[in-house]
Amino acid sequence: MTQLDDFDRAILRILQQDNRTTQHKIGEAVNLSAPSVQRRIRRMEAEGVIRANVAVVDPAAVGLQLTIFVELELVSETPDEIDAVKKSLLNAPEVQQCFYVTGEVDFMVVVVVESMAVYEDFTRRMFFENGNIRKFRTFVSMDTIKSGSALGF
Amino acid sequence: MTQLDDFDRAILRILQQDNRTTQHKIGEAVNLSAPSVQRRIRRMEAEGVIRANVAVVDPAAVGLQLTIFVELELVSETPDEIDAVKKSLLNAPEVQQCFYVTGEVDFMVVVVVESMAVYEDFTRRMFFENGNIRKFRTFVSMDTIKSGSALGF
């Protein structure tokens, strides 16, 4: 992966806030021509620096009212077992984010669902019926203070 | 906020994966004309259903290698104290996500930084020098299994 220069970083900073900013406007902001901006964006997309271009949707608007953090502890931590858990979490549409972490727990999972009833059903399917889950702790979000993938740099 | 219909939801589902999909292609996919698609998108943006349009950047590419979960417990939970903590977290560029949660802890915070040294500096500034933080627990991500704001609906 090529090293990013200051132009690239300046472009990314704009795109992370609004990727519908025109190349012309970006060019003005960073002192580059529009085609140059577009070539850089294209290159960063090809290299995976820009992973995706997405609309951020208000979860409440689509009926998903609850954001829930779950700490997962496994019984067995062999690579195969870990992979199996990863895979099941990856495939669950309720799972919005999932990280394998160091420390007292094994996974941190962010689940977004319509209601507690749906969450309870989710835990039953994913955790209680999975012999490899030692325990899990649930933290329900009451207030979203900040929710971004905007990286401050 | 107006209720969303099936067309709106179908459009959102596409936009959450790739908001550069042309209105024409979206129209084909959902059986609507391009201008219709565009009016719906415009309306949902105005209503806040679509919160933003952003590029998702690979943190590693911009030198941010570490994703860290932090559980925060406060000493005092008066509304003023909670607000003060919220505000300081909101303004910290290292904080990518932050939720006020129920349960044994008060806040779940997702921090993204270059290195452990930077994180330690962050904890000193934000937690140790803040008299209202009773304790915090750190979970460092070793592997990002899933990282999306793509809501499965």
Add this chain to the structure above:
DNA sequence: GATGAAAAATCCGCATA
């Protein structure tokens, strides 16, 4: 909600440093 024309943005070749 659909159609079609105008406006705007993106994309591409070419010349250049």
Add this chain to the structure above:
DNA sequence: TATGCGGATTTTTCATC
């Protein structure tokens, strides 16, 4: 290798039905 310019193509936008 990367930039800027100009024009072709595509996409968005807007008026009308």
